Amino acid sequence: MPDTPTNEPHRIRDIRITPVAFRDPPLLNTVGVHEPFALRAIVEVTTDSGVYGLGESYGDAAHLDRLRAAAARLTGVDVWHVQEIARRIRDALAADAGSGGHGMSGMVTGTRTADRVLSPFEVACLDIQGKVLGRPVSDLLGGAVRDRVAYSAYLFYKWAGHPDAEPDSWGAALDPDQLVAQARRMIDDYGFTAIKLKGGVFPPDEEIAAVRALRAAFPDHPLRIDPNGAWSVETSIRVGRELAGVIEYLEDPTTEIDGMARVAREVPMPLATNMCVVAFDQVKPAVEQDAVQVILSDHHFWGGLGRSRSLAAICDTFGLGLSMHSNSHLGISLAAMTHLAAATPNLTYACDTHWPWKDPEDDVVVPGTLVFEKGSLAVPTGPGLGVELDRDALARMHERYLACGLRERDDTGYYRRVHPGFDPTPPRW
Numbered sequence: 364m365p366d367t368p369t370n371e372p373h374r375i376r377d378i379r380i381t382p383v384a385f386r387d388p389p390l391l392n393t394v395g396v397h398e399p400f401a402l403r404a405i406v407e408v409t410t411d412s413g414v415y416g417l418g419e420s421y422g423d424a425a426h427l428d429r430l431r432a433a434a435a436r437l438t439g440v441d442v443w444h445v446q447e448i449a450r451r452i453r454d455a456l457a458a459d460a461g462s463g464g465h466g467m468s469g470m471v472t473g474t475r476t477a478d479r480v481l482s483p484f485e486v487a488c489l490d491i492q493g494k495v496l497g498r499p500v501s502d503l504l505g506g507a508v509r510d511r512v513a514y515s516a517y518l519f520y521k522w523a524g525h526p527d528a529e530p531d532s533w534g535a536a537l538d539p540d541q542l543v544a545q546a547r548r549m550i551d552d553y554g555f556t557a558i559k560l561k562g563g564v565f566p567p568d569e570e571i572a573a574v575r576a577l578r579a580a581f582p583d584h585p586l587r588i589d590p591n592g593a594w595s596v597e598t599s600i601r602v603g604r605e606l607a608g609v610i611e612y613l614e615d616p617t618t619e620i621d622g623m624a625r626v627a628r629e630v631p632m633p634l635a636t637n638m639c640v641v642a643f644d645q646v647k648p649a650v651e652q653d654a655v656q657v658i659l660s661d662h663h664f665w666g667g668l669g670r671s672r673s674l675a676a677i678c679d680t681f682g683l684g685l686s687m688h689s690n691s692h693l694g695i696s697l698a699a700m701t702h703l704a705a706a707t708p709n710l711t712y713a714c715d716t717h718w719p720w721k722d723p724e725d726d727v728v729v730p731g732t733l734v735f736e737k738g739s740l741a742v743p744t745g746p747g748l749g750v751e752l753d754r755d756a757l758a759r760m761h762e763r764y765l766a767c768g769l770r771e772r773d774d775t776g777y778y779r780r781v782h783p784g785f786d787p788t789p790p791r792w
């Protein structure tokens with residue numbers, strides 16, 4: 364507990380932003396393949412009362428520049444004044460055209476720059492607020508309505524290993540049998556009770572066969588497929604009809620609200636998105652056209668945990684389902700996702716996580732708090748996010764960032780080294 368009384372301001376004294384890199388397997392998606400390292404930015408906010416709070420965000424160079432520009436404006440602000448933090452960030456970015464640094468390798472570009480930048484600072488301030496009050500972040504968000512948060516087994520087609528490297532322990536997943544084996548290992552190791560397949564990699568009939576193989580192998584696991592907008596409207600309708608009764612939702616089969624609306628009218632299952640509705644001003648046109656029935660929230664681009672709760676309220680109001688999106692991430696993000704999901708009653712789908720794809724020893728938080736059992740995580744009960752920064756690991760992973768040479772996520776450029784001339788422009792089928 365800090366010396367400063369809880370009812371006094373706890374003002375930001377210092378912000379440290381550290382880019383880190385961690386090993387990532389060659390996971391395939393519709394724009395290419397993951398490079399050997401994933402990049403993240405670790406944000407550490409310290410107050411004049413000596414309390415520190417943590418946030419985590421994308422590690423692309425353009426985003427890092429924006430985080431630093433924002434951080435320079437935040438000294439002296441009370442950590443309870445997130446609106447003032449948001450205002451200063453908007454000011455800091457006023458002249459920024461917003462290009463680059465989306466952290467999504469071009470798959471999602473419509474997110475709002477100011478919201479992406481605000482997110483890790485807001486999470487760090489909530490971490491501090493929780494530490495000052497001695498309460499978990501879920502309590503600051505209205506209180507946990509569940510004590511465990513379910514995540515899904517996030518399957519990827521993948522190469523056996525990175526080019527010129529030994530195969531990794533997961534091996535190749537390029538056909539239905541290999542995907543089923545991948546699912547079996549992930550479910551054996553983590554206990555997941557729902558499955559998501561990253562599609563948009565092979566022609567749709569091959570991916571339909573993979574979904575059917577997964578359904579046969581795991582008859583009780585809700586299934587989803589997400590081709591990240593790789594299909595035309597016509598292909599999406601065909602695939603949607605073929606997978607009637609097999610999947611719980613179809614995620615971003617095609618791009619844009621108009622395209623999704625045309626698909627939604629013709630397929631039996633809900634359509635979900637983390638591509639065509641990624642900011643508040645996109646909700647109204649999507650609702651008017653009934654283009655999507657499930658929105659995947661993601662506090663990294665919706666502006667933090669508070670604004671993600673606003674999104675949840677909007678979904679509730681308009682009868683939309685709510686799920687949760689992920690990118691390659693570390694433990695600070697996982698803790699924040701878990702508090703948010705715990706405190707969001709209508710988040711009823713198992714959340715996405717890339718967690719199983721990173722090496723267990725690669726993290727910046729002290730191990731022990733985030734341990735999967737039966738596919739779910741216990742909501743941390745310690746003050747704030749409930750995770751502690753491992754400073755040795757942070758230093759090690761920063762060294763790796765410096766050494767790895769990557770400065771932005773470029774799945775397409777990496778894939779083209781093996782397949783020159785690859786064109787990811789949708790629709791691919």
Ligand SMILES: O=C([O-])C(=O)C[C@H](O)[C@@H](O)C(=O)[O-]
Nearest residue numbers: 392467589637688689690691
């Ligand atoms: O649900 C999604 O769209 C994602 O998870 C996007 C990610 O960037 C995913 O495609 C990946 O990691 O390759």
Ligand SMILES: [Mg+2]
Nearest residue numbers: 589614615637
């Ligand atoms: Mg998606």
